[in-house]
Amino acid sequence: MDKRTAEQDWFERELERRGVSRRDFLGFCGTMATALALPPLFGSRIARAVETAPKPTLVWLEFQDCAGNTESFLRASRPTVADIILDTLSIDYHETIMAAAGHQAEQNLSDAITRDHGAYIAVIEGSIPTGAGGAYCTIGGRSALDIAREVCEGAAATVAIGTCASFGGLPAAAPNPTGALSVADAVPGLENLINMPACPANGENLAALIVYYVTFGRLPELDGLRRPLYAYGKLIHDACEKRAHYDAGQYAEAWGDDGHRKGYCLYKMGCKGPVTHQNCPNVGWNENTNWPVGCGHPCIGCAEPSFWDRMTPFYRHLPEIPGLGPHTSLDKVGLGVTVGVGAAFATHTALHVARKNAERKRNAVKPEEGDEE
Amino acid sequence: MSATTDSATNNHGHLDRVYVWEWPVRLFHWSIAASVVVLAVTGIYIGNPFLPVTGEATRHFVMGTMKSIHFIAAMVFLLSVLSRVLWMFAGNPYARWHQFVPVSARRLKGIWETAAFYLFLKKDSPAFVGHNPLAGLVYCVVYGLCFVMIATGLAMASASAHVDSMLSSFQFLIPLCGGLQMAHFLHHIGMWLIIGFVAHHVWSAFLVGTVERSSLIDSIFSGYKVLTPDIAHRARKHIEEDR
Ligand code: HEM
Ligand code: SF4
Ligand code: SF4
Numbered sequence: 001m002d003k004r005t006a007e008q009d010w011f012e013r014e015l016e017r018r019g020v021s022r023r024d025f026l027g028f029c030g031t032m033a034t035a036l037a038l039p040p041l042f043g044s045r046i047a048r049a050v051e052t053a054p055k056p057t058l059v060w061l062e063f064q065d066c067a068g069n070t071e072s073f074l075r076a077s078r079p080t081v082a083d084i085i086l087d088t089l090s091i092d093y094h095e096t097i098m099a100a101a102g103h104q105a106e107q108n109l110s111d112a113i114t115r116d117h118g119a120y121i122a123v124i125e126g127s128i129p130t131g132a133g134g135a136y137c138t139i140g141g142r143s144a145l146d147i148a149r150e151v152c153e154g155a156a157a158t159v160a161i162g163t164c165a166s167f168g169g170l171p172a173a174a175p176n177p178t179g180a181l182s183v184a185d186a187v188p189g190l191e192n193l194i195n196m197p198a199c200p201a202n203g204e205n206l207a208a209l210i211v212y213y214v215t216f217g218r219l220p221e222l223d224g225l226r227r228p229l230y231a232y233g234k235l236i237h238d239a240c241e242k243r244a245h246y247d248a249g250q251y252a253e254a255w256g257d258d259g260h261r262k263g264y265c266l267y268k269m270g271c272k273g274p275v276t277h278q279n280c281p282n283v284g285w286n287e288n289t290n291w292p293v294g295c296g297h298p299c300i301g302c303a304e305p306s307f308w309d310r311m312t313p314f315y316r317h318l319p320e321i322p323g324l325g326p327h328t329s330l331d332k333v334g335l336g337v338t339v340g341v342g343a344a345f346a347t348h349t350a351l352h353v354a355r356k357n358a359e360r361k362r363n364a365v366k367p368e369e370g371d372e373e
Numbered sequence: 374m375s376a377t378t379d380s381a382t383n384n385h386g387h388l389d390r391v392y393v394w395e396w397p398v399r400l401f402h403w404s405i406a407a408s409v410v411v412l413a414v415t416g417i418y419i420g421n422p423f424l425p426v427t428g429e430a431t432r433h434f435v436m437g438t439m440k441s442i443h444f445i446a447a448m449v450f451l452l453s454v455l456s457r458v459l460w461m462f463a464g465n466p467y468a469r470w471h472q473f474v475p476v477s478a479r480r481l482k483g484i485w486e487t488a489a490f491y492l493f494l495k496k497d498s499p500a501f502v503g504h505n506p507l508a509g510l511v512y513c514v515v516y517g518l519c520f521v522m523i524a525t526g527l528a529m530a531s532a533s534a535h536v537d538s539m540l541s542s543f544q545f546l547i548p549l550c551g552g553l554q555m556a557h558f559l560h561h562i563g564m565w566l567i568i569g570f571v572a573h574h575v576w577s578a579f580l581v582g583t584v585e586r587s588s589l590i591d592s593i594f595s596g597y598k599v600l601t602p603d604i605a606h607r608a609r610k611h612i613e614e615d616r
Contacts, residue, residue: 224548238533249426249435268422275532275553301554310554317420318558330558331421334565341569345576351493352584 008051035208035283036220037230049215056213057120059112060094061151063144064137064171064180065126068200069162070096073207089210092120095139106140113154121213122155123206124148127164127171128186131179149187157192157219158183161206163302166195166227173308184226192219195226197278199302204283205231225305227277236273236299239281242266252296266293270315272301389605390597391612393502398468399596401457405519408450409567415443416564447526454519466615467503473513480506502598502608515570518563525550525560 015025029050030043062070074097091097092112093105100108112120126144129136134143152158160183163169171180184193196205209228212220220228237243245251245265252260252269265271276299280291293299301311310319313326320326321333394402418424418439426433461470475481483506489495491507498505504512527543528550534540550556582590588599600608 224544233536235532244430247437248430248433249422249424250430250433251422272554275557277532304554305552310552318561319554329421330561330565331417334562334568337565338569338572341572342576345573345580348491349576349580349584352580355493356584 005052007054011051029211031204032208032211035204035230035279036212037233042215046211046215050211053214055089056156057112057116058089058091058123059109059120059151059155060091060123060125061147062095063124063126063128063148063165064178065162065164067096067125069125070094072200073203089121103140109151113151117154119156120154121210122151122158123161124152124158124165124183125161127168127180127182129171129178129180130186131177136178145186148183152183152187152190152193155192157194157213158187158190159206159209160184160193160195160197162201163197163199163307166197166225167305167307169199170308173306193226194219194222194228196231197227197303197305199307202231202278202280202283202285205279223277231279231283232277232303234277234279236276236278236280236293237271239279240265240273240293241281242293260296263296266296266298268317269298270300270313270317271298272304272311272314273299275311276301276304278303387602388599389602390599391502391605391608392596393465393467393598393608394592394596395464395468396596397456397460398464399593401453401460402593404449404453405457408446408453409571411446412443412450413564413568415439415446416561419443420561420564444530447523447530450519451523454516454523458516465612467612472503473509473516475506475510480509483507484510500604502600502604502611511570515567518566518570522560522563522567525556525563528556529553529560 015022026043026047029047030040032046033040033042036042060070093109095105098105098108126137128144128148130145134145137144139147160166164171164180165183168176168180168182168185171178172182182195184190184195194209196209205228208230209220212230220230223229223232225232237246240246242263242265245263246267250259250262250264251267252264254260255269260266260269267274271293273293280299281293284291284294298315300314301307304311313320316326318330321328321330324333419436422436422439424435426435460468461473466472471477471480475484483499483501486495486499487505487507490498503509524546527540528546531540531543532547532553534543547553547556550559578590581587588597592598598608
């Protein structure tokens with residue numbers, strides 16, 4: 001065993017004070033290894049790192065948001081080690097949970113980002129409105145854009161938590177009245193930006209991100225949309241427990257019908273699992289009590305860019321055809337158009353034949369052209 | 374391949390047969406046609422699985438089978454379309470790209486003349502041995518549509534592919550389609566456009582073949598078109614000179 005550090009002693013006391021046993025703690029580290037798609041062996045390495053490594057400072061800013069991601073992260077039904085990880089991080093600024101208010105709170109933020117310049121983690125929740133000169137969201141008299149620029153540019157890493165911060169989300173849905181932007185678009189060029197979309201993002205995935213950062217001292221591998229691969233590397237559909245019904249061809253056709261009650265696949269109820277990247281089926285929600293599809297509701301694709309515009313109508317497989325409303329099926333329109341083309345050609349043929357016949361009759365009058373053979 | 378000729382007669386007098394559609398043109402035409410039929414049938418099912426399936430899920434694989442067939446047909450389709458496009462740069466003049474993309478003044482003018490004929494504004498269609506320029510232009514759009522189907526299809530397939538597989542390297546297509554859901558949507562719309570084209574194509578082939586009594590339908594099986602001697606002579610010279 002390594003030499004014990006003060007950090008380790010403090011962490012152990014902290015666990016004890018909260019009634020988290022050593023077994024719970026190791027269990028948590030194992031879960032984190034799983035969430036990070038690492039072999040279980042990494043559990044002990046994670047445990048050592050979480051116990052001993054200094055935890056970074058964290059500032060959590062909320063802009064055009066509903067605090068859903070904050071709720072998702074903090075509202076565990078029992079105290080979990082994830083809370084402790086979060087608590088042991090020195091959270092110097094978080095509007096929803098900090099004690100300070102008013103100018104004192106803003107002073108805390110400015111102190112933290114000056115003191116730990118280049119070392120703190122910035123978590124951004126909500127989109128950043130740019131319309132009306134940024135007037136749609138101001139804090140302490142400063143626009144969200146102004147604050148985001150200053151805080152993100154001095155951070156070691158920026159985490160855009162939730163779909164609004166990652167991709168604009170609901171506020172940016174057409175017609176985007178406030179000119180809402182994602183963090184990536186509002187503060188372009190951030191090198192260490194991580195997008196953790198979903199509405200809300202899963203607390204387990206954020207905990208795993210912090211654990212990864214603490215354990216390995218760097219950021220996990222990201223995809224083209226800057227999402228960590230451990231959480232967004234796979235489609236919901238490819239890890240779904242209803243997948244056997246999908247492949248078999250067994251689908252719920254209406255809420256509460258026989259198929260729905262038997263747990264058949266929700267594809268025909270508009271499930272967006274086939275087009276959505278996240279690990280909901282593996283990690284679950286509310287400490288893996290269940291997840292949306294598991295309790296009979298189709299995935300609505302909350303973790304994908306422009307989900308509000310592209311994934312609607314939520315209970316249909318495909319988007320609506322512009323101008324035709326949500327209840328016109330593409331197949332019916334297509335069939336109609338095909339029949340229309342057929343009818344047009346039938347008419348065309350009839351006209352053509354009629355003209356040929358008329359011609360033949362006209363020619364038949366002239367005797368010298370009649371002897372073709 | 375030499376411009377083999379034959380003599381034939383029908384009730385219009387003495388006619389000549391010219392080898393216009395070489396075997397790759399005919400092969401790819403029919404492999405595209407066959408794969409499109411299979412793709413459309415399985416695609417309609419994938420978009421709206423309507424067959425009732427009861428009993429244990431482990432005993433059935435209806436959607437899985439449809440998707441497997443769709444994917445195999447998609448590979449046939451993809452290879453056929455690509456091969457045909459390559460043949461546009463290797464085949465005889467009637468297989469060449471300029472039959473589709475109208476660049477010469479004669480073909481540009483031919484577009485209007487053919488359109489006028491179809492709209493009953495003109496009595497005679499201008500004579501072209503290969504595709505008439507209007508049809509060529511339509512085929513241009515259809516090839517574009519084929520590539521939209523291939524791009525959106527590969528985008529969807531890449532999303533579920535194993536990270537180390539070749540298929541997963543097509544994930545770059547997903548944002549180009551506007552996201553996966555848009556890829557599904559465009560792919561589905563594209564299918565109906567292709568079905569609409571096929572309806573038009575089959576009908577007009579039937580029309581030209583039976584009402585106008587031309588050798589068009591026969592030519593896509595045999596490769597030979599039956600032409601009046603002067604046109605046949607020009608066509609043969611055109612093919613010969615090109616080689
Ligand atoms: C003329 C050609 C084609 C037609 C008519 C066609 C038709 C369709 C249709 C209607 C769907 C259902 C879409 C939906 O509602 O979500 C589909 C799905 C699909 N097609 Fe095609 N397709 C064609 C070519 C291709 C090609 C070239 C590929 C290339 C790989 C491809 C791969 C796929 C895939 C991966 C799916 C998604 C299945 C899923 O939902 O998981 N298709 N196709
Ligand atoms: S319920 Fe949704 S995610 Fe699950 S198999 Fe069916 S379509 Fe896929
Ligand atoms: S199942 Fe789909 S809609 Fe539900 S949380 Fe997961 S990604 Fe979002």
